[in-house]
Amino acid sequence: MRSEPVPEQRVSPLISLPAAGMRDARPGLSGVPADELSAWLGNRGEPTYRARQIGDHVWSAAVQSSDELSTLPNRLRSQLADAFRVSTLADTEITAADNGLTQKALHHLDDGQLIESVLMRYPARGWRRARATVCISSQAGCAVGCPFCATGELGFWRDLATAEIVDQVRFWARRLAEDGRRVTNVVFMGMGEPLLNADAVLEAAAALTDPLRFGLGARHITISTSGVVPGIEKLTALRPQYTLAVSLHAARPALRNLLVPLDHRWPATRVVAAAAAYARATGRRVTYEYVMIDGINDTRQDAAETAALLAGHLAHVNLIPMNPVAHTPWRPSPPERIEAFATVLRRAGLRATVRRNRGIEIGAACGQLAAEQAARPDPAVVARRRDLLVAKSAAALRSPGGGAMA
Numbered sequence: 001m002r003s004e005p006v007p008e009q010r011v012s013p014l015i016s017l018p019a020a021g022m023r024d025a026r027p028g029l030s031g032v033p034a035d036e037l038s039a040w041l042g043n044r045g046e047p048t049y050r051a052r053q054i055g056d057h058v059w060s061a062a063v064q065s066s067d068e069l070s071t072l073p074n075r076l077r078s079q080l081a082d083a084f085r086v087s088t089l090a091d092t093e094i095t096a097a098d099n100g101l102t103q104k105a106l107h108h109l110d111d112g113q114l115i116e117s118v119l120m121r122y123p124a125r126g127w128r129r130a131r132a133t134v135c136i137s138s139q140a141g142c143a144v145g146c147p148f149c150a151t152g153e154l155g156f157w158r159d160l161a162t163a164e165i166v167d168q169v170r171f172w173a174r175r176l177a178e179d180g181r182r183v184t185n186v187v188f189m190g191m192g193e194p195l196l197n198a199d200a201v202l203e204a205a206a207a208l209t210d211p212l213r214f215g216l217g218a219r220h221i222t223i224s225t226s227g228v229v230p231g232i233e234k235l236t237a238l239r240p241q242y243t244l245a246v247s248l249h250a251a252r253p254a255l256r257n258l259l260v261p262l263d264h265r266w267p268a269t270r271v272v273a274a275a276a277a278y279a280r281a282t283g284r285r286v287t288y289e290y291v292m293i294d295g296i297n298d299t300r301q302d303a304a305e306t307a308a309l310l311a312g313h314l315a316h317v318n319l320i321p322m323n324p325v326a327h328t329p330w331r332p333s334p335p336e337r338i339e340a341f342a343t344v345l346r347r348a349g350l351r352a353t354v355r356r357n358r359g360i361e362i363g364a365a366c367g368q369l370a371a372e373q374a375a376r377p378d379p380a381v382v383a384r385r386r387d388l389l390v391a392k393s394a395a396a397l398r399s400p401g402g403g404a405m406a
């Protein structure tokens with residue numbers, strides 16, 4: 001359920017996905033709370049150990065269909081299949097890049113909606129163990145409408161249910177298990193704004209970190225937000241050990257208004273204050289994501305204002321070259337400008353890391369695969385949108401402090 005209204009979008013979505021079909025009324029098994037499943041089994045006269053057997057199938061074996069519930073009697077298997085979906089992902093297409101280290105899945109949901117998840121494998125290096133990070137979606141589409149993001153071009157369709165979120169992780173867990181590997185990290189950075197679907201996202205995170213269910217350490221979960229302050233406050237009240245990742249992308253209000261439209265409702269200063277409260281409550285360093293866009297938000301003044309905004313906070317800034325997205329006039333910043341930006345932050349005492357974009361050739365920025373499946377937008381509308389973005393970004397750069405990085 002969406003917990004907060006979203007502000008009016010400043011740049012309208014371009015692309016229309018196919019109309020949604022009928023929804024399957026059966027809930028996803030991985031989203032059913034343990035006490036509800038036990039009650040359901042009890043009502044059918046089943047012994048209590050059946051709940052553990054089902055849990056083993058869902059969480060340890062990451063089964064994808066009722067045929068795989070092999071330890072259950074046929075009668076119960078068929079009753080379960082009538083009442084629940086073993087996986088909420090109807091169909092999945094996979095594309096690989098980076099010599100197989102990055103794989104992207106386009107999942108088809110029961111009502112025809114498309115969502116994306118990405119598996120990124122990192123080989124062991126030095127003292128660091130090999131990792132397998134899964135980036136998952138929390139909504140079909142997104143209402144925030146950041147103009148550098150492919151999902152922002154799709155518009156918003158609906159929130160994902162808890163099982164639809166968790167099943168993306170179970171999908172990859174199953175594939176990794178075939179190679180004797182497992183998921184080590186989960187990041188809520190795919191399609192959608194996680195904290196505008198906070199209830200389902202927090203339930204999914206709880207299932208993923210429950211030792212009796214998926215069993216991942218809380219510190220291996222990252223929840224991102226483009227700045228939903230009430231959602232950050234809700235998270236702070238729970239005091240989990242998740243990493244909070246805030247999408248900053250600009251410190252100057254004129255520019256952040258354009259790049260992250262939620263800024264109209266929750267400006268960067270309020271977002272950073274809420275994130276700082278999270279850091280104090282949990283002792284966890286907050287990650288700030290900053291997509292680097294050539295000539296737009298990578299100026300010397302932007303670096304200085306970002307450093308000033310985050311000064312004194314428990315913060316780590318990730319600088320990420322923009323993934324080129326169709327229908328925008330923008331391109332990634334050149335490497336030397338990203339390094340110069342990082343130097344300004346480091347001189348101000350902040351931690352800053354330049355990230356590499358994984359899987360650009362398969363459109364690993366969220367929303368790109370789904371956008372490719374959608375109807376092509378009218379070229380005249382695309383041209384008008386590009387002109388609008390050029391005009392708005394030029395105005396933002398003319399605002400106080402918008403000079404170029406030398």
Ligand code: SF4
Pocket residue numbers: 142143144145146149150151152190191192193226366
């Ligand atoms: S960057 Fe995130 S919040 Fe912004 S439109 Fe894309 S998915 Fe939504």
